[in-house]
Each structure stands twice: as structure tokens, then as C-alpha cells.
Amino acid sequence: MAAKKSVVSEAQEIQLAIELIQLGARLQLLESEVSLSRERLLKLYKELKGVSPPKGMLPFSTDWFLTWQPNIHSSLFINIHGFLVTHAGATGVEAVMKAYKLYLEQMPPEPGEEPLLSLTRAWTLVRFFSSRMLETAPCTKCQGKYVVNAMDLNGSYVCGLCHMPSRAGKTKKIREVEVLAA
Numbered sequence: 557m558a559a560k561k562s563v564v565s566e567a568q569e570i571q572l573a574i575e576l577i578q579l580g581a582r583l584q585l586l587e588s589e590v591s592l593s594r595e596r597l598l599k600l601y602k603e604l605k606g607v608s609p610p611k612g613m614l615p616f617s618t619d620w621f622l623t624w625q626p627n628i629h630s631s632l633f634i635n636i637h638g639f640l641v642t643h644a645g646a647t648g649v650e651a652v653m654k655a656y657k658l659y660l661e662q663m664p665p666e667p668g669e670e671p672l673l674s675l676t677r678a679w680t681l682v683r684f685f686s687s688r689m690l691e692t693a694p695c696t697k698c699q700g701k702y703v704v705n706a707m708d709l710n711g712s713y714v715c716g717l718c719h720m721p722s723r724a725g726k727t728k729k730i731r732e733v734e735v736l737a738a
Contacts, residue, residue, distance in 0.1 A: 566592075569591055570600070572589070572590055573586055573590045573597060574604065576590070576649070576653070576675070577600065577601055577604050579653060579656060579675045580670075580671075580674050580675045580676065581676060582609060582614060583597060583598070583601065583610075584613075584614050586601070589679075614676060615677055615680050616680075618689050618705060621677075622703065622705060624716045624720070625672060625716075626673065627702060627703055627716055628702075628717065629659075629663060629671075629672045629673040630673060630677075630678075630681055630703045631692070631700070631701065631715075632662060632663065633655060633659045633678050633681065634681060634685065634692060634703055635692070635701055636655040636658045637651060637652065637655035637682060640654055640655050640658075651682075652675075652678060652679050652682055655678070656675050656678050659673065659678070688706050689706055690706055691703075691706045692704065693710035695714055695715035695718055696713060696714055697714055697718040698715060698717065698718050700717070702715045
């Protein structure tokens with residue numbers, strides 16, 4: 557009987573790994589959330605993506621989440637995540653995955669482009685919230701809740717939508733289009 561439970565558990569772990577890989581999880585995230593061996597995860601990743609997983613360290617700084625455009629995306633994700641945890645009973649990596657899928661529905665990437673907020677960054681964001689390095693603060697103008705550094709004084713916080721930086725949205729791609737249109 558115990559052997560059957562182990563098989564079901566392994567099948568569930570494989571299914572979880574497949575879903576995470578399809579959502580764009582990096583190998584370090586997989587190793588942290590799935591109990592399969594590194595070799596098994598590598599093989600599964602290559603099988604699904606057709607290439608080896610990207611190398612390199614995971615994001616380890618809170619700074620990225622606080623810059624203008626990433627802050628808007630991160631804030632949307634963390635508010636969805638918080639709602640699912642509070643009202644839908646979602647927990648752990650399942651809550652991250654559900655929130656990320658809902659985030660992608662609201663902020664779908666352009667065809668051929670990657671989402672601004674990757675699953676790995678979303679997972680890291682939740683970890684930063686769990687460790688109380690980041691939190692949300694309401695904007696004093698629109699009352700939306702935005703990701704902020706927990707150590708900053710945020711009593712008079714104004715979000716990046718109510719007070720846009722002067723170069724907000726001026727990506728190289730947009731500037732090139734504007735030059736061609738002129």
C-alpha cells in the first residue's frame with residue numbers, strides 16, 4: 557500500500573514540475589519546490605523545452621521590484637497572490653502558480669516576448685514578502701497597494717502610476733518606432 561502512495565506522490569511531483577517548467581520556472585525554483593532529483597528535473601526540463609535550463613543565480617535583490625514598471629507588475633501579482641491566500645485558501649507554490657496565471661491573463665506579453673514579471677521573479681517576490689523585506693503600502697492618491705521596501709518610511713507613498721517618472725515607458729523599441737513615424 558505504501559508503494560502505491562509513493563507512486564502517486566511521485567506522479568504529482570512530476571506534474572507539478574511540468575506545470576512549473578511550462579510557466580517558465582528556473583531550475584533553482586524547481587529544486588526548491590519539487591522533491592525530484594536534480595538529474596530528473598534537468599531531463600524533464602530538456603524534454604519539455606528542448607534546451608538545457610538557463611544557468612546563473614536567481615534574483616537576490618529587492619531593488620528590481622521597486623523600479624517603475626516592474627513595481628506595477630509586481631504589485632499586481634502580489635495583490636492577486638494575497639487575495640488567493642486570504643480568500644481562496646491557496647498556499648505555497650500552488651498559490652504562486654495560480655496568482656501567476658491570473659497575472660498573465662491581465663498582463664499578457666506581446667507575441668514572441670517574455671512577460672515582464674517571470675514566474676521565478678514572482679516566486680522570489682513572495683519569498684521577500686515572507687521574510688518581511690518587502691511589503692505593500694497604499695498610494696496616498698489612488699489608494700492602490702504597491703510593493704515597497706519594508707525599511708523605508710512609506711507614510712506618504714505615491715505610486716508610479718500617479719507620479720510617473722519623466723522617461724516612463726520610453727523603451728528603445730518605442731523610441732525607434734517614434735523616429736520611423738516622424
